[in-house]
Amino acid sequence: MLHKTAIVTFMFIALLFSWFAGHIVVDEKEIVFPVMIKTSTTCQTTTTANQNQLIVFTPSKYVAQLLTQNLCDDKVVAKQYGSVIGYWGYRTVDSLEFVGKGIADLILAKNNIMEAFRAETTYNYQPVVGFSDYTAFFISSKEKPLITKQYFLDKRIGLLDYPTSRSGHILPKQTFKQLGLNIAQLKITYASSHNELRELLANGQVDLIASFWRENDSKRFSKNYITPISSNVAGTRWYLKMQHNNTDLLCAVQSHLLSMSKEQSFRYYQDVEPYWQCNNYPVTFIGES
Numbered sequence: 001m002l003h004k005t006a007i008v009t010f011m012f013i014a015l016l017f018s019w020f021a022g023h024i025v026v027d028e029k030e031i032v033f034p035v036m037i038k039t040s041t042t043c044q045t046t047t048t049a050n051q052n053q054l055i056v057f058t059p060s061k062y063v064a065q066l067l068t069q070n071l072c073d074d075k076v077v078a079k080q081y082g083s084v085i086g087y088w089g090y091r092t093v094d095s096l097e098f099v100g101k102g103i104a105d106l107i108l109a110k111n112n113i114m115e116a117f118r119a120e121t122t123y124n125y126q127p128v129v130g131f132s133d134y135t136a137f138f139i140s141s142k143e144k145p146l147i148t149k150q151y152f153l154d155k156r157i158g159l160l161d162y163p164t165s166r167s168g169h170i171l172p173k174q175t176f177k178q179l180g181l182n183i184a185q186l187k188i189t190y191a192s193s194h195n196e197l198r199e200l201l202a203n204g205q206v207d208l209i210a211s212f213w214r215e216n217d218s219k220r221f222s223k224n225y226i227t228p229i230s231s232n233v234a235g236t237r238w239y240l241k242m243q244h245n246n247t248d249l250l251c252a253v254q255s256h257l258l259s260m261s262k263e264q265s266f267r268y269y270q271d272v273e274p275y276w277q278c279n280n281y282p283v284t285f286i287g288e289s
Helices: 002-025 061-072 075-080 092-100 111-116 149-153 166-178 194-202 215-219 247-261
Strands: 040-044 053-058 083-088 106-110 125-131 134-140 156-160 187-191 208-212 226-233 236-241 272-274
Touching (some): 053 061, 053 092, 061 075, 075 247, 092 106, 106 111, 111 236, 134 166, 156 166, 156 194, 166 208, 166 226, 187 194, 194 208, 236 247, 247 272
Parallel strands (some): 053 083, 053 106
Antiparallel strands (some): 040 083, 125 236, 125 272, 134 208, 134 226
């Protein structure tokens, strides 16, 4: 009995010592864990005392970082803001968050998303520049897809898991409906991005995908094996929240967006159209040509 009591006493003293030692070794300051996934960048303008912040959102990390710094260096921006913060997110749901709540002052988004949230009416988002229309396709790796009911019945089909995507979700599903196909009858695999769709096709996990055609797609797929779903699909646009008639800021932003388009590697993003006449005063909306 005495032996068991000694063992219990020893274990209690050892635990007590470990507890005290831990408090001595570990700094009592709050432990801060590093952010593993960074989704924003911030810079200061020359008027650091100004508390106003210009918020930018784009699906591209590269564009967010470049545009944020360019805007911080802009004299017009510096007169109105003390800092610029650029966010990026690769999923459509990220755009929905920034548009739906009117968080972003400047955002690259699809016009159907803006229309769905009535963002131009609710937050007075105005298009600044826009990219050209494009064509949506069914893309296969082994044959040219047919737009027939029988063709799709035994095919593994890759679509985007976002109801707002026209080329990857809306248009192909509209096609299936027009052919009298029940979505439940089809073998559909959903992906989170157009890049993931291409990986599914390249790896043989699906027989065809619904997407747009990129210049570098010809490195992995044949242009002979694409079938158009719909042409003249409206491209993405940059929108600026114009709750005030802030045309100085609008023209400064438009100038940077036009300059940045020339530096893009993809031809599609080089073909950008300005929507405002900024060369003469007063500044006027000229729309799409």
